[in-house]
Amino acid sequence: MYSVKKITSDMYWVGVNDRKIALFENVYPVKNGVSYNSYLILDDKTVLMDTVDSVASLQFFENIEHVLAGRKLDYLVVNHMEPDHCACIGAIVEKYPEVKIVGNFKTFVMISQFFDFDVESRKIVVKEGDTLSTGKHTFAFAMAPMVHWPEAMVTYDTTDKVLYSADAFGTFGALSGNIYADETDFEVRWVDEARRYYTNIVGKYGVQVQALLKKASALDIKLICPLHGPVWREHIGWIVEKYNLWSTYTPEENSVLIVYGSVHGHTENAADILANMLAERGVKNIKLVNASTAHFSEVIADAFKYSHIVFACATYNMSIFPPMQVVLHEIAEHNLQKRTIALIENGTWTPATVNLMTEALAKLKNNTVLDKKVTIKSALDENSFAQLEELAKSIVEDLKI
Ligand code: FEO
Numbered sequence: 001m002y003s004v005k006k007i008t009s010d011m012y013w014v015g016v017n018d019r020k021i022a023l024f025e026n027v028y029p030v031k032n033g034v035s036y037n038s039y040l041i042l043d044d045k046t047v048l049m050d051t052v053d054s055v056a057s058l059q060f061f062e063n064i065e066h067v068l069a070g071r072k073l074d075y076l077v078v079n080h081m082e083p084d085h086c087a088c089i090g091a092i093v094e095k096y097p098e099v100k101i102v103g104n105f106k107t108f109v110m111i112s113q114f115f116d117f118d119v120e121s122r123k124i125v126v127k128e129g130d131t132l133s134t135g136k137h138t139f140a141f142a143m144a145p146m147v148h149w150p151e152a153m154v155t156y157d158t159t160d161k162v163l164y165s166a167d168a169f170g171t172f173g174a175l176s177g178n179i180y181a182d183e184t185d186f187e188v189r190w191v192d193e194a195r196r197y198y199t200n201i202v203g204k205y206g207v208q209v210q211a212l213l214k215k216a217s218a219l220d221i222k223l224i225c226p227l228h229g230p231v232w233r234e235h236i237g238w239i240v241e242k243y244n245l246w247s248t249y250t251p252e253e254n255s256v257l258i259v260y261g262s263v264h265g266h267t268e269n270a271a272d273i274l275a276n277m278l279a280e281r282g283v284k285n286i287k288l289v290n291a292s293t294a295h296f297s298e299v300i301a302d303a304f305k306y307s308h309i310v311f312a313c314a315t316y317n318m319s320i321f322p323p324m325q326v327v328l329h330e331i332a333e334h335n336l337q338k339r340t341i342a343l344i345e346n347g348t349w350t351p352a353t354v355n356l357m358t359e360a361l362a363k364l365k366n367n368t369v370l371d372k373k374v375t376i377k378s379a380l381d382e383n384s385f386a387q388l389e390e391l392a393k394s395i396v397e398d399l400k401i
Contacts, residue, residue: 033174044135170228261324
């Protein structure tokens, strides 16, 4: 049975919620699922904004058929070619052979790579600033390269002031009836997943996100319709400001994230004691994370949130303990900047992770690594405990609380 939502007088959400998915992109755990949003506009011509993942095609086509109610589909606008949104393009063409496909030059290169239907006779190539009139509505196209793939673009309905924002302003999490962000306690229940989505999916491309935000700031936007998660119609400034912070690598929390990689518990013990020392000195909202049990995507999200990050890590095979290797590699891959970093190493015969972690993070720019380091030999002793206290003082001084 169809499951659609009417958003404006002539625009419908025809997407699908996927609550069976365990790993988004086969890598990110999504315990609350994910939505693949698609929107259908009934104007003189009918317009579909993107499709959905192939796993959701049955529901998707029921939704489209219901809203079209016997009309044909005139246009499919492809804002993003990642398969969680483009997978049903071939099936759309099969079902609605007269459909014209709207995309940019790069979109059509990718369509030809993913599909083998006749693209040439259907394609309408658009570039920055081009428009498409469908009757009452005029759609303007703006390129959004690397938000999140090179071909990504956004579409602005100049008539109803709707921004179809592709991956931007999306979040992990399936929708539960409430399609608007303001119908949920977004700031409590959704924001962590929105941050985890942003930081892991597009966090690396802050400069490109800033470019898109600049374009968006020139528009009068009444609705933001992303490809994942709720639609924004109120507090648009709030989510735009979050994107502004995240894309400029500006910390949201002036506090300390302690990430530890501990084999037998002694490094964890040091991390725990450091957290106590910080708390005694007035630091609030400290977060302690076990790199072995947290998914790296959660650590990335936290790393984008906190101003100060302590990495405490055991030496393992004369290298960085593997779970911490993953975390550091991913942080380095996501261009994290403007952070103060502190390092703690442990090793029973040759503690080596201060140097190794320094190397692992070397390509990141605009971070400060505190001079105070802690070296533990097997377990904390008087000497390393004193180093830990010095480190705590140094962090608190730097926090300026
Ligand atoms: Fe939701 Fe980049 O795809």
